[in-house]
Amino acid sequence: MPTQPFDTIVIGSGTSAYYCITALAKAGQSVAVVDERPYGGTCALRGCQPKKYLVANAEARAMAHHLEGSGLSAAPQTNWEALHSLKNAFLDGIPEGEVEEFEKLGVQNFFGRATLSGPNTVTSMAILLKPRT
Ligand SMILES: Cc1cc2nc3c(=O)[nH]c(=O)nc-3n(C[C@H](O)[C@H](O)[C@H](O)COP(=O)(O)OP(=O)(O)OC[C@H]3O[C@@H](n4cnc5c(N)ncnc54)[C@H](O)[C@@H]3O)c2cc1C
Structure with missing residues (x-):
């Protein structure tokens, strides 16, 4: 298996990894x-982010349901298809x-599972995500 040295190898690309x-x-x-x-x-x-769409919808419905008969005639129904489309549109890209x-920062992006195999070694069968040309 070929080896490649880096100053730092980060496992994961979530919020903490990003910074x-x-x-x-x-x-x-x-x-x-x-x-x-x-x-x-x-x-x-x-x-966090996709949850906000679902929680906001649930809270609005719960509040409306709570006020049914107290000035609100009917609580709204959730349109699941529209709600998921909205959430997925946010996630797209x-x-x-x-x-x-x-890539713009010169970082090498790999896709696959990584394992710590030594004090300074990460082993992975990951594939390199090619920079766009
Ligand atoms: C439903 C839900 C709602 C949440 N809402 C909030 C909120 O409102 N506010 C808030 O502050 N926090 C919220 N959190 C918590 C927040 O999402 C986490 O604290 C945060 O995402 C942690 O970031 P991270 O970078 O440490 O890890 P993650 O974002 O979990 O990233 C870890 C990454 O590492 C990758 N990975 C792990 N092991 C390996 C391996 N061996 N090889 C290759 N890749 C690997 C995973 O695929 C993943 O992409 C929520 C969590 C959930 C599940």
Whole structure:
């Protein structure tokens, strides 16, 4: 298996990785990032951000339901298809945008699972995400 040296290898591309990667790359380090899932991590793709659409909808419905008969005639129904389209429209392009941002900073982007195999070694069968030409 070929080896490649980096000043820093970051496993994961979530929020914590993002700040670490951008700061180190801007400071002149050679940085590699490897993630086995689409770039962006939990917060942007599966946690904080998408959750806000679902929670806001649920809270609005719960409040309206609570006030039914007290000035509101009927609580609204959720249009699941529209709600998920809205959420997914927000998520569209996040992984590609992050890969592109890292590329511009000279970071090498790998896609696959990484394992710590020594004090200074990360092993991965990951593939290199080619910079756009
Ligand atoms: C439903 C939900 C709602 C949330 N809402 C909020 C909120 O409102 N506010 C808030 O502050 N926090 C919220 N959080 C918590 C927040 O999402 C996490 O604290 C944050 O995402 C952690 O960021 P991270 O970069 O440490 O890890 P993650 O964003 O989880 O990134 C880890 C990345 O590492 C990759 N990875 C892990 N192991 C390997 C490996 N061996 N090889 C390759 N890749 C690997 C994973 O694929 C992943 O992409 C929420 C979480 C969830 C699940």
